[in-house]
Amino acid sequence: MKPSILISSWMFSEVLEFAQEHFEVDDNQRREQFSAAALRARLQDKEGILIAGGDRVDEALLEACPRLRAVCNAGVGYNNIDIEGCTRRGILATNTPGVLDDTTADLGFALLLAAARRVAEGDRYVRAGRWGGPWRNDLLNGFDVHHATLGIIGMGRIGRTVARRGRGFDMKILYCNRTRAPLDVEQALGARLCTLDELLALSDFVCLTLPYSPAVRYLIGAREIALMKPTAVLVNISRGGIVDENALAVALREQRIAAAGLDVYEGEPAVNPALLELENAVLMPHLGSSTRVTRVAMGMTAARNLVAALGGQIPPNLINPDALAARRSG
Numbered sequence: 416m417k418p419s420i421l422i423s424s425w426m427f428s429e430v431l432e433f434a435q436e437h438f439e440v441d442d443n444q445r446r447e448q449f450s451a452a453a454l455r456a457r458l459q460d461k462e463g464i465l466i467a468g469g470d471r472v473d474e475a476l477l478e479a480c481p482r483l484r485a486v487c488n489a490g491v492g493y494n495n496i497d498i499e500g501c502t503r504r505g506i507l508a509t510n511t512p513g514v515l516d517d518t519t520a521d522l523g524f525a526l527l528l529a530a531a532r533r534v535a536e537g538d539r540y541v542r543a544g545r546w547g548g549p550w551r552n553d554l555l556n557g558f559d560v561h562h563a564t565l566g567i568i569g570m571g572r573i574g575r576t577v578a579r580r581g582r583g584f585d586m587k588i589l590y591c592n593r594t595r596a597p598l599d600v601e602q603a604l605g606a607r608l609c610t611l612d613e614l615l616a617l618s619d620f621v622c623l624t625l626p627y628s629p630a631v632r633y634l635i636g637a638r639e640i641a642l643m644k645p646t647a648v649l650v651n652i653s654r655g656g657i658v659d660e661n662a663l664a665v666a667l668r669e670q671r672i673a674a675a676g677l678d679v680y681e682g683e684p685a686v687n688p689a690l691l692e693l694e695n696a697v698l699m700p701h702l703g704s705s706t707r708v709t710r711v712a713m714g715m716t717a718a719r720n721l722v723a724a725l726g727g728q729i730p731p732n733l734i735n736p737d738a739l740a741a742r743r744s745g
Contacts, residue, residue: 418725420463423449423470424489427707430714434465437722455479463721465489465714469684472496477504484742485724489717490704491515491573492654493734494627502735505742509720509732513572514712515704520576522703523652526676527565527620529697530648532557533674536694558619558646558673560584566618568611568634569625569653570596577622578604589614592625615642620650627654637662640672648674652703655681664689667696678703 419439422431425446434440441457443449449457451471458464458480466472467489477483477500486496486508493510501508529535533555540546540555565581567574570592578588588606590596591614596606611634615621621643625631635649636659643649649672651658660681666672667690674695680686683701690696704710720730729739 418462419460420465420721420725421458421461422465423454423457424467426465426714427711429711430718433715434718434721437718438463438725451475458483463487463725465717465721466495467714467717470495472501472508474500477501477506485509485721485730487717487721487724487730489710489713492627494654496734498735502738502741505738505744507724507730507738507742508734509717509724509730510734511713511716511720512732514716515709516572516576518706518709519573519652519703520580522678522699522705523573523577523622523624523650523676524580526650526652526678526697526699527622527648528560530650530674530676530695531560531620533695535697558648560586560620562586563619564589564617566590566614566621567606568592568614568621568623570600570606571624571626573652574622574624575600575604577624578606586620589618611639612642615639616644618647619644620648622650623653623657625653625657627656632656633659635659635663637665640666643672645671645673647672648676650676652678655679655683660687660690664693664696667693670695 417439421441423443425444431442454470455476460482462482463485465487472486474497483506486501486506488496488510491510491512496508498508537555561584563586565586566589567578568591570590581588582604588604589609590606591609591611595608634657640662663675667675676697678699679701704713720732723730
C-alpha cells in the first residue's frame with residue numbers, strides 16, 4: 416500500500432501526477448477553502464501533507480492527526496507550521512529554499528520601481544480619463560532608482576539576489592543582518608554591513624527580506640520609520656508581521672516617507688483598511704514566487720521532500736533534524 420497524503424491546495428498537474436506515482440493522494444483540485452476543523456478532518460487518516468499558502472499546521476491539528484509523519488511546505492517561510500510540536504512528535508517538516516529566490520527578488524524590485532515611479536498611480540490616472548490638458552512638468556513626479564542607496568534587511572539568499580538587481584541600477588548597497596556576510600559576497604555586491612538604525616537613516620529604498628520569527632515582530636515600527644528619509648520607499652517581500660502596518664499607514668498618509676510596496680500583510684488575506692486608502696502604497700496579494708515555472712518547482716520540491724520523508728530517507732530540505740531522533744526513540 417502506498418502512503419496516504421493530503422495536498423491541501425490546488426496543484427499543477429505535473430506535481431499531482433508525480434505525487435500520485437508515490438502516494439494515495441487526497442487532493443484539493445476543487446479549490447476548497449478548508450477551515451481549521453475541515454483540514455483536521457481530511458488529514459486524520461493521512462501520513463503526510465503537502466501544504467501551501469495560509470494552511471496552518473498547529474497543535475490542535477497535530478493532536479488530531481496521530482498518523483502524520485511529514486509536513487512539507489511548498490514555500491520557503493514556515494511560520495504557518497508548529498515546528499516544535501512536529502519535532503516533539505517525530506514529524507519531519509520541510510520547506511523549499513532556493514527555487515524561488517530569483518522570482519521573489521524580481522517582484523521585490525518590481526515593487527521598488529512601481530512605488531518609486533508611481534506606476535500604480537499612473538495606471539489609475541490614465542484609466543480614470545484624467546490625462547489631458549496642458550503639459551505638467553510635475554505630473555506624478557517620482558524618485559530615481561539609479562545611483563540611489565538600497566538598504567536590505569536580511570542578507571540571506573533572497574536579500575543577496577535583490578542586491579544583485581540593485582547593482583544593475585548602480586545602487587549603493589547597505590545591509591543589516593544577524594551575521595556578517597562572507598567577504599567575497601560583500602565585495603561582489605559592493606555591500607556594507609551597518610546597524611538597523613544607520614541603514615534606515617541612509618537608505619533611499621529599504622527592502623525587507625528576512626524570515627519571520629516572534630523576535631522580529633514589528634521590527635519596523637513608528638520609531639524605525641521616523642528614522643527614514645521623507646523621500647524613502649519601504650518594500651516588504653518577507654512577512655507582514657515584521658512591519659507595524661498602523662504606524663506605516665500613518666507615516667504614508669502624513670508623507671513622512673514617500674511610498675511603500677507591500678506583498679505581505681500581518682493578517683493576510685485581510686489587508687489593513689488604512690493601507691487600502693493610500694495612493695502611495697503599492698499593494699500585491701502575496702505573489703512573490705508566483706510564476707508558473709517557479710510554483711511548479713516549489714510543488715515538485717515539496718513533493719520530493721515528502722517522498723523522502725515517508726520513504727525512510729532524510730529529506731533534502733529538512734527544517735527540524737531533531738525530529739529524526741524523536742522518531743527513532745518513539
